[in-house]
Structure formats: structure tokens, C-alpha cells
Amino acid sequence: MSRSPEPRRRVVDVPDLVARARAGQVRAVARLLSLVETDSPHLREAMTLLAPHTGRAQVVGMTGAPGVGKSTSTSALVSALRAAGRTVGVLAVDPSSPFSGGALLGDRIRMESHTGDAGVLVRSMASRGHLGGLSAATPQAVRVLDAAGFDVVLVETVGVGQSEVEVAGLADTTVVLLAPGMGDGIQAAKAGILEVGDLYVVNKADADGAGRLRRELRGALSMAEREPGVWEPPVLSTVASRGEGVAEVLAALEEHRAWAEASGALARRRLARARAEIEAVAVAELRRRWTGLGGAGHLDDLAAAVAAGEQPVHAAVDVLLEAVDGAGPPAGSD
Amino acid sequence: MSRSPEPRRRVVDVPDLVARARAGQVRAVARLLSLVETDSPHLREAMTLLAPHTGRAQVVGMTGAPGVGKSTSTSALVSALRAAGRTVGVLAVDPSSPFSGGALLGDRIRMESHTGDAGVLVRSMASRGHLGGLSAATPQAVRVLDAAGFDVVLVETVGVGQSEVEVAGLADTTVVLLAPGMGDGIQAAKAGILEVGDLYVVNKADADGAGRLRRELRGALSMAEREPGVWEPPVLSTVASRGEGVAEVLAALEEHRAWAEASGALARRRLARARAEIEAVAVAELRRRWTGLGGAGHLDDLAAAVAAGEQPVHAAVDVLLEAVDGAGPPAGSD
Numbered sequence: 001m002s003r004s005p006e007p008r009r010r011v012v013d014v015p016d017l018v019a020r021a022r023a024g025q026v027r028a029v030a031r032l033l034s035l036v037e038t039d040s041p042h043l044r045e046a047m048t049l050l051a052p053h054t055g056r057a058q059v060v061g062m063t064g065a066p067g068v069g070k071s072t073s074t075s076a077l078v079s080a081l082r083a084a085g086r087t088v089g090v091l092a093v094d095p096s097s098p099f100s101g102g103a104l105l106g107d108r109i110r111m112e113s114h115t116g117d118a119g120v121l122v123r124s125m126a127s128r129g130h131l132g133g134l135s136a137a138t139p140q141a142v143r144v145l146d147a148a149g150f151d152v153v154l155v156e157t158v159g160v161g162q163s164e165v166e167v168a169g170l171a172d173t174t175v176v177l178l179a180p181g182m183g184d185g186i187q188a189a190k191a192g193i194l195e196v197g198d199l200y201v202v203n204k205a206d207a208d209g210a211g212r213l214r215r216e217l218r219g220a221l222s223m224a225e226r227e228p229g230v231w232e233p234p235v236l237s238t239v240a241s242r243g244e245g246v247a248e249v250l251a252a253l254e255e256h257r258a259w260a261e262a263s264g265a266l267a268r269r270r271l272a273r274a275r276a277e278i279e280a281v282a283v284a285e286l287r288r289r290w291t292g293l294g295g296a297g298h299l300d301d302l303a304a305a306v307a308a309g310e311q312p313v314h315a316a317v318d319v320l321l322e323a324v325d326g327a328g329p330p331a332g333s334d
Numbered sequence: 335m336s337r338s339p340e341p342r343r344r345v346v347d348v349p350d351l352v353a354r355a356r357a358g359q360v361r362a363v364a365r366l367l368s369l370v371e372t373d374s375p376h377l378r379e380a381m382t383l384l385a386p387h388t389g390r391a392q393v394v395g396m397t398g399a400p401g402v403g404k405s406t407s408t409s410a411l412v413s414a415l416r417a418a419g420r421t422v423g424v425l426a427v428d429p430s431s432p433f434s435g436g437a438l439l440g441d442r443i444r445m446e447s448h449t450g451d452a453g454v455l456v457r458s459m460a461s462r463g464h465l466g467g468l469s470a471a472t473p474q475a476v477r478v479l480d481a482a483g484f485d486v487v488l489v490e491t492v493g494v495g496q497s498e499v500e501v502a503g504l505a506d507t508t509v510v511l512l513a514p515g516m517g518d519g520i521q522a523a524k525a526g527i528l529e530v531g532d533l534y535v536v537n538k539a540d541a542d543g544a545g546r547l548r549r550e551l552r553g554a555l556s557m558a559e560r561e562p563g564v565w566e567p568p569v570l571s572t573v574a575s576r577g578e579g580v581a582e583v584l585a586a587l588e589e590h591r592a593w594a595e596a597s598g599a600l601a602r603r604r605l606a607r608a609r610a611e612i613e614a615v616a617v618a619e620l621r622r623r624w625t626g627l628g629g630a631g632h633l634d635d636l637a638a639a640v641a642a643g644e645q646p647v648h649a650a651v652d653v654l655l656e657a658v659d660g661a662g663p664p665a666g667s668d
Contacts, residue, residue: 048646055643065400140647181515267641274647275637282624282651283617290616303609307601309389312382313474313608317616325659 012042018049021148026121029089029148033123036140039284047140053147055270057089058257061171062156063193068179069203073240074156078120080246081152087119089145090154093138121150136280139170139273170273172266173256175199175249178217180209194220197233198256201249205237231259289324346376352383355482360455363423363482367457370474373618381474384481389604391423391480392591395505396490397527402513403537407574408490412454414580415486421453423479424488427472455484470614473504473607504607506600507590509533509583512551514543528554531567532590535583539571565593623658 012035020028032050035043062077064070074090081088125141138155145153155171176197181204200221202214218235234252238245260266290299302320305311346369354362366384369377396411398404408424415422459475472489479487489505510531515538534555536548551569568586572579594600624633636654639645 044646044648047648051640051643051646053643055641270641271634271637274641275633277647278633278636278640278650278654279621279624281647282620282654285651285655286616286620287613290613299609299612300605302612303605306385306612307389307604307608309385309387312378312385313611313615314378314381316612317619320612320616321619 012040014042014045015049018046018147021144022053024118024149026118029121029144030123032144032148033125033141036137036144037125039137043140047143050143050147054143055146057142057146057150057153058253059142059146059153059155059172059273060253061174062154062177063174063196064177064179068177069240070156070177073177073201073203073238073246074154076238076240076243076246077154077249079243080250082117082119084250086151087149088121088152088154089148089150090120090122090156091138091141091145092122092124093155093157121145121148135276136284139277139280170269170276172260172269173198173253175201175253177201177203178213179204180207180213198231198260199249199252200233200235201245202235202237203240205245206239210237230263231256231265286324290320293320293323346374348376348379349383352380352481355478356387358452358483360452363455363478364457366478366482367459367475370471370478371459373471377474381477384477387481388477389480391476391484391487392587393476393480393487393489393506393607394587395508396488396511397508397530398511398513402511403574404490404511407511407535407537407572407580408488410572410574410577410580411488411583413577414584416451416453418584420485421483422455422486422488423482423484424454424456424490425472425475425479426456426458427489427491455479455482469610470618473611473614504603504610506594506603507532507587509535509587511535511537512547513538514541514547532565532594533583533586534567534569535579536569536571537574539579540573544571564597565590565599620658624654627654627657 012031017028017031021032032046034040035046040046062070062074071092074092078088078090123141125137142153142155174197176193176199178200179202200217202210202217204210214235214237221233221235236245236248236252238249240246257266260269293299299320302311302316306313306316346365351362351365355366366380368374369380374380396404396408405426408426412422412424457475459471476487476489508531510527510533512527512534513536534551536544536551538544548569548571555567555569570579570582570586572583574580591600594603627633633654636645636650640647640650
């Protein structure tokens with residue numbers, strides 16, 4: 001798991017790049033996002049220069065199982081936001097291909113209706129180059145778009161797994177998309193989405209089973225444990241392909257944002273996001289350190305001993321962390 | 335994010351527990367799995383005692399989107415394995431509810447047809463207590479079932495996100511389940527499943543669109559980048575609810591296992607699994623260390639500074655890792 005090379009090796013003038021991104025140059029923004037995606041050695045400098053300019057954008061997470069119409073819904077929401085005069089950066093976080101591939105054509109082309117609109121930037125982002133994974137790459141990419149001045153940053157996560165739900169859940173407002181025919185309420189609950197949504201949107205609301213899904217969802221949400229007096233997530237309906245119901249989603253986003261700001265929930269959410277980001281970047285840094293280790297701390301040698309049953313995993317971790325620490329204490333011996 | 339307490343605090347005689355689990359006592363196995371799930375302080379001792387007895391079980395991963403019939407397929411496969419005289423431990427890894435819930439009723443009851451069969455143990459496992467997440471908890475739980483003598487350990491992951499695909503992909507053999515009507519080929523590819531499967535099973539093969547799904551899948555697989563001369567993943571068909579096609583899945587599992595053993599792929603896969611496990615346990619240990627930190631390295635203070643844009647994330651990581659290390663070097667300053 002060696003560090004991924006950048007697509008093109010060249011001297012990067014990071015302060016210039018940051019200045020151009022802040023001036024609204026799309027190519028500079030895209031280049032900064034590439035630094036994030038590949039976990040570039042220049043990332044530290046870029047993030048340091050960007051940090052003071054962040055915190056202004058509204059960060060909206062959008063998640064849901066494959067097939068619910070996330071791409072169409074994102075596109076419809078972008079249109080509505082643009083009509084309201086707001087600029088939008090879209091991050092389509094693609095957890096696929098930790099193994100080989102890359103972002104698929106579908107994501108790259110689907111937003112073409114917004115091509116040529118300088119108020120919209122769409123970026124498919126994979127995390128394969130980033131040792132900290134989605135949890136490190138996504139908040140850093142959000143930071144880039146935030147500092148570049150986009151009013152809204154829309155983080156669309158493909159997939160319904162733990163890491164995607166967590167990533168979406170760290171937004172200021174999280175929209176969970178569902179559609180009829182994609183599995184029943186229990187299946188939806190399995191993906192942990194009942195705790196994470198601030199808004200629930202039943203897309204394809206004109207299809208068979210939409211009414212039943214809404215009822216099941218409302219029933220399940222009413223049973224979910226929530227602190228008293230907090231935000232009650234509404235269940236909305238859309239037919240995103242025709243733009244129906246999108247204005248209501250926009251209104252609910254505004255309403256949630258206002259509530260979150262007034263209640264202190266926004267500050268708490270952003271604190272949690274920063275904590276998760278620090279942890280993820282720290283993990284990436286440690287992975288980098290131990291990947292470079294030789295001798296007794298070499299990860300492959302340790303893995304061979306663990307795989308053979310010759311060394312318990314915790315003992316291997318002791319060796320690894322001691323080698324990383326230098327003269328640090330052994331790991332959690334009890 | 336403090337360490338989760340065990341369900342019941344009591345003195346645990348770990349060597350006795352391990353001895354009883356190895357003698358086939360289901361309750362002892364279940365107790366060991368609870369130690370894993372809650373990341374118990376006794377886990378280190380348990381894993382150390384279990385390590386020498388591992389490596390015998392065939393580890394089969396099963397993954398697929400919600401609604402494809404994973405539960406039914408797992409149950410049918412368990413029946414077929416039992417008929418072939420093999421004992422089976424099933425881990426239903428449930429990534430839901432990092433936020434509150436727990437494993438849902440569905441998982442707990444769905445395998446009731448195997449109740450009373452001592453050759454089958456089914457366990458729904460959430461990772462919410464484990465600081466290393468699924469990546470640390472799952473291999474440790476596999477180790478428990480392996481050492482307890484189950485011939486086959488079936489790891490069923492709910493969800494199609496990155497972490498679940500990775501967990502399933504670390505099995506000796508990975509089965510990817512699909513079903514017609516759950517989204518097209520591109521959607522399937524998005525979840526990264528085209529690189530991870532050793533067998534592809536189209537379930538609900540009697541439903542509309544099954545033929546088309548098989549064709550799309552075969553087409554997509556033929557385009558996937560694979561090293562020449564390696565295993566060509568077959569695309570099989572089942573109607574798991576009626577047990578149709580399950581014998582063929584079993585045969586393909588055996589075939590893949592034989593190929594993997596002869597080709598060295600099995601050893602490589604197990605090495606990768608051990609490496610991932612070491613990394614995940616190391617991350618858990620570091621999380622534990624920095625969660626306990628006070629002073630300048632306190633994670634919440636650092637997060638507040640990062641959230642406010644007052645401190646760049648990399649600088650916060652430096653502070654955190656220096657505090658964890660004691661006198662260690664600053665993190666990756668460049």
C-alpha cells in the first residue's frame with residue numbers, strides 16, 4: 001500500500017493555486033481536489049492556507065441505496081439552488097474500486113445539464129489514493145469547495161455502508177433518499193439511515209409502493225430514539241426526474257439550517273466533523289509511518305506471523321506501534 | 335467516544351472460556367464474540383490464546399445490496415453445507431447503528447430453521463463498541479469461530495459500502511449476490527463489487543430481468559481488469575427461497591477454494607487479511623490512547639480549533655500524535 005503518485009509530477013505552487021481557487025478559477029479548485037484525492041505531499045500546505053477561509057458554506061449530505069435516484073435528485077437540487085441564486089459544489093463520493101477502477105463514466109456525464117454554468121462544480125471523488133480513506137478525504141474536499149466560495153457543498157455518497165453513512169452524517173444537514181421497490185423498512189433500517197437523516201425524501205413518489213414506503217418510514221422514524229425537543233425529520237416526496245417536490249426539499253433544507261444554527265446543533269455537528277477529520281488524517285499519517293518501516297516492525301512480516309497463528313494480533317500491534325513511536329510505551333498491555 | 339462497557343461486568347476466566355469454546359460449547363463461543371464486539375479489555379488475552387488454533391476454517395464472504403436476498407441465500411447455503419456434513423459459523427456483520435440501535439430482529443430470527451442444530455452458530459454482529467470498526471472486529475470474530483472448530487465461517491455483510499466490500503473481500507472466497515430489479519450494471523459496478531467477487535450469484539433467477547442482469551454482469555466482468563491466468567469468476571443463478579442452484583454455488587465454492595490453495599492466492603488473501611487486522615487493531619489502540627489524552631492534545635480542543643478554521647488539520651494532527659507518542663517526532667512535517 002505505497003503512496004499513490006500524483007497523476008502528473010510537477011512543481012506545484014500551492015499558494016498560487018489556493019489564490020486562484022479562491023478567485024473562482026475552476027481548474028485551480030479541481031487541482032486542489034486532486035491533491036486531496038491522491039493524498040499529495042502538498043496537501044498539508046494547501047490545507048493550511050485554506051483553513052482560515054472555511055466555515056461559510058452550507059454542507060449538505062445526500063445518501064441512499066443504489067437505484068433510488070441520487071444522481072437525478074442531486075441534479076434537480078442543483079438546478080433549484082442555482083435558480084435561487086446560490087452556487088453549488090458537488091462531491092460525488094464514490095467508494096467503489098478500492099481495488100482498481102475509478103469513478104465511472106455515469107457520474108462524470110450525468111451532470112452535463114449544468115455544464116457551462118460557472119456556479120456549479122461537480123466532482124466525482126474516489127478515495128483510493130488516500131490512506132485515511134473517505135473519512136479523511138471528504139472533509140478536506142469539502143474544505144476546498146468551502147474556501148473556494150461555493151454557497152452550498154453537496155456531498156453525495158454512493159452506497160449505504162457504514163463509512164458512507166458516517167460521511168453523509170457529518171454534513172450540516174443530511175438528506176436520506178429512498179424509493180419504493182428498493183427493499184422494505186427493515187432493510188432501510190439495516191443501513192443505519194434511520195438515525196442519520198435530517199430530511200427523508202421518498203423519490204419516485206409516483207411509483208407503486210411510494211405511499212406504503214412513506215408510512216413505513218414515518219412509523220420507523222417515530223420509534224427511533226431521539227432526544228426530546230430536537231429536530232423532527234420530515235418525510236418529503238419527489239419525482240426528481242420531473243423536478244416535482246424539489247422546492248419543498250430546498251425549503252426543508254433552509255428550515256433545518258436555521259434550526260441547526262439557532263439550536264447549536266450546527267456547531268456540534270461541525271465539531272464532530274473536525275474531530276473525525278483529525279482522527280482520519282492522524283490514521284493516514286500513522287499508516288504512512290508504519291508502511292515505511294523496516295526491520296521487526298515491518299507490516300508484512302508481522303502479518304505473515306499473524307496469518308500463520310504464530311503471533312497474536314495484539315502482540316503484532318505492540319511491535320508495530322513501538323516501532324512507529326521510537327521509544328514509546330508498548331500498546332495497551334494489560 | 336469512550337470505551338463501551340461490557341453488557342455485564344464480571345470476572346472473566348479467559349483461559350476457561352477459550353477451552354470451553356474449543357470444546358464446542360456454544361455459549362462460550364458467543365461470549366468470546368461479545369468480547370470482540372465490545373472491544374473488551376479481555377480481548378487481548380482471548381486472541382492470544384486462540385491464535386495457535388486458527389487457520390483451518392474456510393472463510394466465505396457474502397455481500398450484496400439490501401433486497402437481493404442475502405439472508406435467504408445464507409440460510410440455503412448453510413442447509414447445503416450441513417447436508418454435506420460441514421459445520422458452519424455465520425457472522426452477519428451489521429454496519430447499521432453506529433449511532434444508536436443494534437442488530438435488528440430480522441437477523442436474529444431469520445435463521446431459526448437452523449435452531450437446535452449444534453453444527454450451526456449464527457451471530458449478528460455490530461461494530462459500534464469497537465474503536466477499530468468492522469475492519470478490526472470482523473477478523474477477530476472469524477478467528478473465534480475458526481478456533482472453535484467450525485469448518486466454514488460465512489461472513490455476510492449487509493450494505494454495499496466501501497468498508498463492507500473490503501470486509502467481504504478479505505474472505506478466502508467472496509460471493510457477490512445480485513438480483514434483478516435492484517439497479518443496473520453501472521449501479522452494481524459503483525459499489526466496487528466487480529473487482530471483489532470470486533463468484534457472482536444472480537438470485538431471484540426466476541424474476542423478470544434476471545437474464546438481462548446475467549448478461550450485463552458477464553459483459554462488465556469481461557471488461558474488468560484481471561491478471562491473466564487467474565480465476566475467472568463464474569456467474570451462477572439461484573432461487574434461494576426454493577434452494578434452486580445452491581448445490582452449484584457450493585460446488586463453485588469448493589472449486590475456488592481448491593484453486594486458491596494450489597495457486598497461492600489463499601495464502602496471499604490471508605496475509606492481506608492479517609495485515610488489515612493489524613492495522614485496524616493498531617488504529618483502535620491509538621484511538622484509545624488519544625481519547626484518553628488531556629491538555630494540549632485533547633481531541634475536542636483540537637477539533638474546536640480546526641472547526642473554527644483557527645488551526646489547520648495537519649497541525650492539529652501533529653499535536654495529537656506528539657501527545658500520543660510522548661517524545662515522538664512531529665507527524666510528517668515536510
